[in-house]
Amino acid sequence: MSYATKADLGGQPGFGKVMPEAEGKLFHAAWEPRALALVLAMGATGSWNIDASRSVRETLPDYGELSYYRIWLGALEQLMLQRGQIFPDEIASGEMSHPAAPVARVLRAADVPAVLAKGSPAQRPAPAPARFAAGQEVRMRLGKVEHHTRLPAYVQGRRGTIVQLHGAHVFADTNAQGLGEQPQWLYTVEFDEAELWGEDAPRQNLSVSVDAWESYLEAAA
Numbered sequence: 001m002s003y004a005t006k007a008d009l010g011g012q013p014g015f016g017k018v019m020p021e022a023e024g025k026l027f028h029a030a031w032e033p034r035a036l037a038l039v040l041a042m043g044a045t046g047s048w049n050i051d052a053s054r055s056v057r058e059t060l061p062d063y064g065e066l067s068y069y070r071i072w073l074g075a076l077e078q079l080m081l082q083r084g085q086i087f088p089d090e091i092a093s094g095e096m097s098h099p100a101a102p103v104a105r106v107l108r109a110a111d112v113p114a115v116l117a118k119g120s121p122a123q124r125p126a127p128a129p130a131r132f133a134a135g136q137e138v139r140m141r142l143g144k145v146e147h148h149t150r151l152p153a154y155v156q157g158r159r160g161t162i163v164q165l166h167g168a169h170v171f172a173d174t175n176a177q178g179l180g181e182q183p184q185w186l187y188t189v190e191f192d193e194a195e196l197w198g199e200d201a202p203r204q205n206l207s208v209s210v211d212a213w214e215s216y217l218e219a220a221a
Contacts, residue, residue, distance in 0.1 A: 035069040035072055035073050036072070038073075038076060039076050041107050042076060042085075044105060044106075045104060047079070047080075047083055047085065047104070049175055049176075050120065051172040051175040052178070053075060053076075054148070054150075054172070054176065056078050056079055057072065057075040060074050060075060077091060083101065084101055085101040122170040123166075123169050124169060124183035125168065125183070126167060127183055127184075131185070131214055132162050132185075132217060132219075133162065134163060135161065136162050137161050137162075137219075138160060138161070138189060138218060139158070139217070139219075140158050140159075140217065141156060141216050141218060142156045147177055148173065149172075154196060155191060155210055158195050159191075160189040160191040160195065161189065161190050162188070162189055164188040166186040166188070168184060168185050168186070169183060169184070169213070170182075171213055172213075173213075184213040185213070185214040186211055187214070188210070188211050189210050189212050189217070190209045191208045193205075193208065
């Protein structure tokens with residue numbers, strides 16, 4: 001099984017309807033804001049990049065059974081364990097019992113609003129001209145992926161139309177593996193519902209748009 005399918009629940013049956021929640025409802029338990037704060041604080045240390053954190057989250061073996069912030073905490077544990085920033089006995093006890101590992105940066109409470117407002121832009125100078133253009137038909141790459149990827153499984157091998165170019169952005173697949181940013185052009189590709197779900201599926205008069213890096217695309221035959 002490729003990493004792409006472990007976390008890729010889109011298009012798979014058996015998960016029931018999507019139930020929208022009230023706008024502004026961010027948390028469901030008192031511990032969840034603390035989990036968010038821990039993840040943000042550790043991410044700000046520079047110990048890993050955002051793509052590495054997403055990779056660990058989305059390849060957790062029990063990803064499909066975990067709630068949103070339990071996924072975040074589970075990934076944070078793995079990332080810190082890998083780097084010697086936390087140890088199994090500390091996770092079991094909930095108490096610090098080893099010296100703190102040095103980190104490159106510390107996010108101070110007073111700096112949080114400014115840091116969050118600044119964000120982490122992923123756009124980079126284009127390494128080459130774009131291979132594809134708006135209005136062009138393309139087919140998404142198909143095949144087993146041996147690493148974490150942001151290419152949704154349900155669009156692999158499907159035909160769509162480029163509707164927008166976004167410039168070059170950090171390529172998440174290589175950045176997650178520690179292989180560098182390797183920027184690529186990023187496109188929005190639009191798919192008809194029949195192309196994704198088949199002609200026999202109930203028609204809802206909708207289309208699905210996916211942002212995809214250039215290496216995910218092939219010219220449609």
